[in-house]
Amino acid sequence: MAPLTLGISSCLLGEQVRWNGGHKRDRFLTDTLGRFVRYRPVCPEVECGFGVPREPLRLEGDAQAPRLVTSRTRQDHTERMLRWARRRVRELETEDLCGFIFKTKSPSSGMERVRVYNATGVAAPKGVGIFARVFMEHFPLIPVEDDGRLHDPVLRDNFIERVFVMQRWRDALRGKRSRGELIRFHTGHKLLILSHSPQHYRIMGKLVAQAQAMPISALYDEYQRLLMEALRLKATPAKHGNVLQHIMGYFKKQLFPDAKGELLEIIGHYRQGHVPLIVPITLINHYVRLYDQPYLTGQYYLHPHPLELRLRNHV
Numbered sequence: 001m002a003p004l005t006l007g008i009s010s011c012l013l014g015e016q017v018r019w020n021g022g023h024k025r026d027r028f029l030t031d032t033l034g035r036f037v038r039y040r041p042v043c044p045e046v047e048c049g050f051g052v053p054r055e056p057l058r059l060e061g062d063a064q065a066p067r068l069v070t071s072r073t074r075q076d077h078t079e080r081m082l083r084w085a086r087r088r089v090r091e092l093e094t095e096d097l098c099g100f101i102f103k104t105k106s107p108s109s110g111m112e113r114v115r116v117y118n119a120t121g122v123a124a125p126k127g128v129g130i131f132a133r134v135f136m137e138h139f140p141l142i143p144v145e146d147d148g149r150l151h152d153p154v155l156r157d158n159f160i161e162r163v164f165v166m167q168r169w170r171d172a173l174r175g176k177r178s179r180g181e182l183i184r185f186h187t188g189h190k191l192l193i194l195s196h197s198p199q200h201y202r203i204m205g206k207l208v209a210q211a212q213a214m215p216i217s218a219l220y221d222e223y224q225r226l227l228m229e230a231l232r233l234k235a236t237p238a239k240h241g242n243v244l245q246h247i248m249g250y251f252k253k254q255l256f257p258d259a260k261g262e263l264l265e266i267i268g269h270y271r272q273g274h275v276p277l278i279v280p281i282t283l284i285n286h287y288v289r290l291y292d293q294p295y296l297t298g299q300y301y302l303h304p305h306p307l308e309l310r311l312r313n314h315v
């Protein structure tokens, strides 16, 4: 499989590219996630030629189409940044990005809630950074997050799960496209999809079952759209609880009543927030190995990303 490549705002890697010559290194991104991914850093303001140090920029005017203006000397750099951003996203097409991590609140790189100043100098957190907007419009299906939101363990788990799915999907796209290959991909991701959206699980199941009825490229496009739409929805403890009980059904002949009772009890503790998801998952993985359950062995739901990231260890 090709390495998992993520775009990232350069300052998050510790590069000294901020307006004041500083950086915003994020230790989780560099030291922990960085062991599993290859980063492609992008600093819009430096790459656009503003230099370091530089006068800070800010967004002004209409929050839907703000201007990028230097905060003291009032120079408008919107068109310059837009021209550069449109060229840069075309270059990034060749990078096979599986996701992008933006720097929060930046007028160039922020993906949401960036301050936009009105004519009287009052700011409202309603904007999107100029480069981030161009990127998201150009790559609507690529998972994106910002460093601030990634401090939330649920959002972090969700984002990293999506970028690993994207890596496998890109790998599938590099091979020969066929209905059989799509079914193989879908089979491995069924329970993962179910944990995010039972509705998408049904719709995508039907799509794959009726695969003969569609041209192959339209089938792949529709599948990818639904896949990313499903995974953006939060996998709640209630949805995980349902998936875990669904998995229990595969062991109904092997597990003795006391083992079944123990697993049910642990799933109940997880639903109530007393233990993290990794606890029932570890016990289930033990039974999968013990009873050699081939369907479950192939389910990415049971190992969606490297254990070392400890993304399922929170309550």
Ligand code: SF4
Pocket: 009, 010, 011, 012, 017, 018, 019, 042, 043, 044, 045, 046, 103, 106, 108, 109
């Ligand atoms: S927030 Fe974006 S533009 Fe600002 S220093 Fe970081 S990468 Fe560069």
